[in-house]
Amino acid sequence: MYTEGKTIGGYLELQLPEGKEHYPSFIHLNTGRNAFEYLLRIKKYSLVYLPYFSCEVLMEPLRKLKIPYRFYHIDRKLEPLINFEPEFNSCLMYPNYFGIKTETVRQLSTRVDHLIIDNSQAFFQLPVTGVDTFYSCRKFFGVPDGAYLYTESNTRLSLESDISAYRCSHLIKSIDLSIETGYYDYLKNNIGLGNNAIKKMSVLSRRMLCGIDYEACRKIRNENFEHLHTAFSGINELSIDLKNIDGPMAYPLLLPGKGLRAALIAKRIFIASYWPNVLEWTSEEMFENYLANNLLALPIDHRYSRSDMDQIIQIIRKL
Ligand SMILES: Cc1ncc(COP(=O)(O)O)c(C=O)c1O
Structure with missing residues (x-):
């Protein structure tokens, strides 16, 4: 629709898909x-x-x-x-x-x-x-x-x-x-x-x-999360109830033994630390300190398929 002052002509702008936001009313x-x-x-x-x-x-x-x-x-x-x-x-x-x-x-x-x-x-x-x-x-x-x-x-x-x-x-x-x-x-x-x-x-x-297909992203996250959980629930120190999970951010795997993150990075599996500042705010005997040192937030997002998850599972099992 024409509005006064609208630019007509010139170069073409970046085209993004015109879908719906997830939380338009917030x-x-x-x-x-x-x-x-x-x-x-x-x-x-x-x-x-x-x-x-x-x-x-x-x-x-x-x-x-x-x-x-x-x-x-x-x-x-x-x-x-x-x-x-x-x-x-x-x-x-x-x-x-x-x-x-x-x-x-x-x-x-x-x-x-x-x-x-x-x-x-x-x-x-x-x-x-x-x-x-x-x-x-x-x-x-x-x-x-x-x-x-x-x-x-x-x-x-x-x-x-x-x-x-x-x-x-x-x-x-x-x-x-x-x-x-x-x-x-x-x-x-x-x-x-x-x-x-x-x-x-x-x-x-x-x-x-x-421009995001939210339902597809949610579905892939759920599938990847469940697949990792099937593999790791027996060794994960965090207990996770699948019933309440829908489109989570990552699969949190808590295992004893420092150095796993570095070993995964060496295999080009990049895992963020949650959170380095917690090590400064806490002392070694605190659970939060243990979490910050040992928790692996494994990626499960829309970029990855079941075979990527299998790759992560295999590498962690070997380590
Ligand atoms: C749990 C959590 N909440 C909030 C934030 C802040 O979000 P933003 O970077 O959009 O300010 C972060 C990190 O940046 C986070 O990890």
């Missing part, structure tokens, strides 16, 4: 950490409880807003140990770890008043009605940034839109060159996401998110 923001900040700003909490086993970047909003925080422990099922009386006007943040803690989220929602759920590792899990929940898109899809926020609050911050055009080099290089060639740019662009103002999701990220 608040669209630039990053997961900024979605967390958005909540802290509108709810005006004066204290935040967060787990020792957390991603470092979630500290950014706490530092920015100068909100005091306290760490809590999780048990061997990755469930929060709430052996304290929450202070007045505080909130408790809990991540749906790897997308496998949906039942825990449901239970927490019945007993914690001011709960914030971080679904950055659980993109496909809908929020529990009434529970503030945020999502980060780049953990699941090839997008430079982007986050969704679900809240029942009517308070809104007025924000300008972010621009993602200069954060895409790793995505482009991954296609034309290789994942490894784009890795330096990935690190650089990651750093660029730090300490940014809260902004609306960029038009580019939104358009990219509209």
